[in-house]
Amino acid sequence: MIRAVLAVAVVLPALPGAVSAQTAEQDSVQERARPDFDPIGIELDELLGVVGLVSAKTIEQKSSPLSSFVVKPSFGVTGVYDSNIFLTENNEVGDKRVEYRPQVAIQSDWGRHAFGITAFGVLGRYVENTDEDFNDYQIQTSGRLDIYDNKKLELLAGVAQRHEERDEEDDPGRGFKPTVSFNKFAKLTFEYLADVFLTRFIFDIEHQDFKNSDGINNDARDETIIETSLRLGYEFTPGTTVFVEPNADFRLFDQERDGAGNLQDNWAVGSLVGMTFDVTGVTFLEFGVGFEYRSFDDPSFGSEFNFDFLVRHIWNVTDVISLTTDIERTFEDSATPGVSGVIEYSLSTVVDYELLDNVIVSSGVGLSFSETSGTGREDLNINPTLAVKYLVNENWTAQLNLGYATRESTAAGESFENYSASFGLVMKL
Numbered sequence: 049m050i051r052a053v054l055a056v057a058v059v060l061p062a063l064p065g066a067v068s069a070q071t072a073e074q075d076s077v078q079e080r081a082r083p084d085f086d087p088i089g090i091e092l093d094e095l096l097g098v099v100g101l102v103s104a105k106t107i108e109q110k111s112s113p114l115s116s117f118v119v120k121p122s123f124g125v126t127g128v129y130d131s132n133i134f135l136t137e138n139n140e141v142g143d144k145r146v147e148y149r150p151q152v153a154i155q156s157d158w159g160r161h162a163f164g165i166t167a168f169g170v171l172g173r174y175v176e177n178t179d180e181d182f183n184d185y186q187i188q189t190s191g192r193l194d195i196y197d198n199k200k201l202e203l204l205a206g207v208a209q210r211h212e213e214r215d216e217e218d219d220p221g222r223g224f225k226p227t228v229s230f231n232k233f234a235k236l237t238f239e240y241l242a243d244v245f246l247t248r249f250i251f252d253i254e255h256q257d258f259k260n261s262d263g264i265n266n267d268a269r270d271e272t273i274i275e276t277s278l279r280l281g282y283e284f285t286p287g288t289t290v291f292v293e294p295n296a297d298f299r300l301f302d303q304e305r306d307g308a309g310n311l312q313d314n315w316a317v318g319s320l321v322g323m324t325f326d327v328t329g330v331t332f333l334e335f336g337v338g339f340e341y342r343s344f345d346d347p348s349f350g351s352e353f354n355f356d357f358l359v360r361h362i363w364n365v366t367d368v369i370s371l372t373t374d375i376e377r378t379f380e381d382s383a384t385p386g387v388s389g390v391i392e393y394s395l396s397t398v399v400d401y402e403l404l405d406n407v408i409v410s411s412g413v414g415l416s417f418s419e420t421s422g423t424g425r426e427d428l429n430i431n432p433t434l435a436v437k438y439l440v441n442e443n444w445t446a447q448l449n450l451g452y453a454t455r456e457s458t459a460a461g462e463s464f465e466n467y468s469a470s471f472g473l474v475m476k477l
Contacts (some may be wrong), residue, residue, distance in 0.1 A: 055422050072332035072362045076370040077400035080422060083407060085439040087476035090118040092154060117159050124149035126472030133180060134222040135214040135455075135464040145174040149474070162192040179225050182211040198241045215429070215455065215464075217390055217420060218383035220264055227266065228259045246281035246289060252265040268312070269383050270302040287327030293336065294319045299381055308385035311346035311435060316379070332362040342379065349388040349421075368402040392418040406439035425459040445474045 073079055093114040096102045106112045126147040132140040135171055151168035169185035188206025195201060211226040220227065232253040240247040252275040260267035274297060294317070301312040322336025333336035340356045359375040375395045382389050398412030414431040431453045438446040451468040 070329045071326050071366055072329055075329045076362055076364055076372065077368065077402045078372075078410075082405070082439065084154050085442055085445075087120055087122070087442050089118040089120040089155075090477060091115050092119050095119050097276055097357045102149070117154055118157055119152065119154050120476065121152045122149075122476040123151070124472055124474035126470050128468065128470040130468045132464060132466040133174070133177060133214070134455075135466055136222055137461050137463045140465075141177065143174050143177050143180070145172050145180075147172050147472075149472075160194045163189075164191070182226060182228075184208075184210050190220070200239050202237040202239075203235070207232050215382075217418070217427075218269075220262070224262045224264060227264075230257045230259065231255065234261070244283040244285065246279065246291070248279040248281075249277075251276045266383075268301070268303045268306050268366065268385075269381075271312075271314060271381065272298075272300045272302075272477065274298040274300070281324070289324045290322070290334070291324065292319065292321050293338075306385045310348060310386055311344070312381075314342060314344040314349075314381075314388070316340050316342035320358065322358075330364050332360075334358070334360045340379075344388055346388075352421075354391065369440055370400045371397065372400070373397040384420075384423070387423060388421045390420050392416055408437045408439075410435040410437070423459070425457065425462075427455055427457045427459075427462070429453070429455045443476055447472050447474075 051344070074081075091114075093102045093106065093110075093112045096114065097104060097106075102112055102114065107403040124147075126149065127144065128147060129142070129144050131142045133143045134141055149168065149170040151166070153164060153166045155164040157163050167185070167187045169183070171184075172182045173275055174180045185292060186206060186208035188204060188208075190204045191202070193201040208231045209228065210231065211228050214226070216227075218227070231254055234252075236249075236251045238247075238249045253272065255272045256270060258269040260266050275295070276297070277295035279291050279293040281289040283289045293442045296315070296317045298315045304311060304313075306312050318340035320336035320338035320339055322334065323340075324332075324334045336358050338356045340354045341351065342354070343351045354377070356377055357375070358377075359373065361371075361373040363371045365371055373396070376393075378392050378394070380390045380392065394414065394416040396412065396414040398410055399407045399416070401411075403409050411434050412432070414429070414433075416427075416429045418427045418429075419425070420427075431451065433452075434450045436448045440446060449468075449470045453464075453466045453468070455462065455464050
């Protein structure tokens, strides 16, 4: 579950792609271009010229290759209040914290191909419960190689330090500091579009190194996760593609056995069959159904054959209202000795309303149901949210967030409620 942090919370700079018709996602309230509120950035040669590493003449003539790179720094400060920071069923503890969010991105400004480097952090400091302080960061490089007009190769690689949230199934609970991991990751994507035929291959690998703390030895949790998929699609009408997508994943633990003596390694193969629809720039729909077969090295865990699915929907209801919905099924390993893993079914839906050109109101809800194999534990999570984003100008953004989280669990002491509120300011250049 900790791997999800890679994809949320921080908006990373997108690498420019080939020129194409406006899609529903690009035209949605959250993603549409707003040139009046986009930071300009600083050309890399000009930035280095400030400290004397590039001459004024070189900058003026744009003769340095560094002039084709743009630096976009930002710094955010957010104040947060949670009514139940440990997410406990009883004896709730509320606290305030300040989150500092530095980020710097260096992006190429080329007509073809792309390259970028991004570094960002989220540093959390609590007012009273200082043992909950955290220092998350991520450094990554990304690139795209355009091979003719119909082939492209993309690579993303980096390192990150992350902490597990208190609602994770593997959280050790109150009285212990949050679990920290150091992760190394890489993702390779190759896409080939030949007339009406699409081929897309993805190879994703990540190693998670969980740190020991408070007398807890997390070495048995260290693992390498490899995920790969191959999508073969046919566009039978413009904007509408049917596809088949075989996939596989492998979970290889540094230690062969867990604390109960069970073999930990497991692997899965599966396939999805589905369709994508994106014609008018108003509606995007992607759905797939299929199966997953997962096998565990330990015979006591046996094997599992599960129904698999995914749904992603973006609907621009009007020029100022967008609806986004995601539904999926995921599998995560468990740190509990003798437990093979957790299967989760999740749904999230968000409505974005452009109140003004520079004011966006978002309201959404997330639902998830998880089953922990071998224990009979079942969790139901509900997370409604409300957010207001105010784009002051190209350099300043303010955001207010209100949230509520509740979990009903069949496991004793694992249910909770939490109310949260935050307000943040981000400065961008």
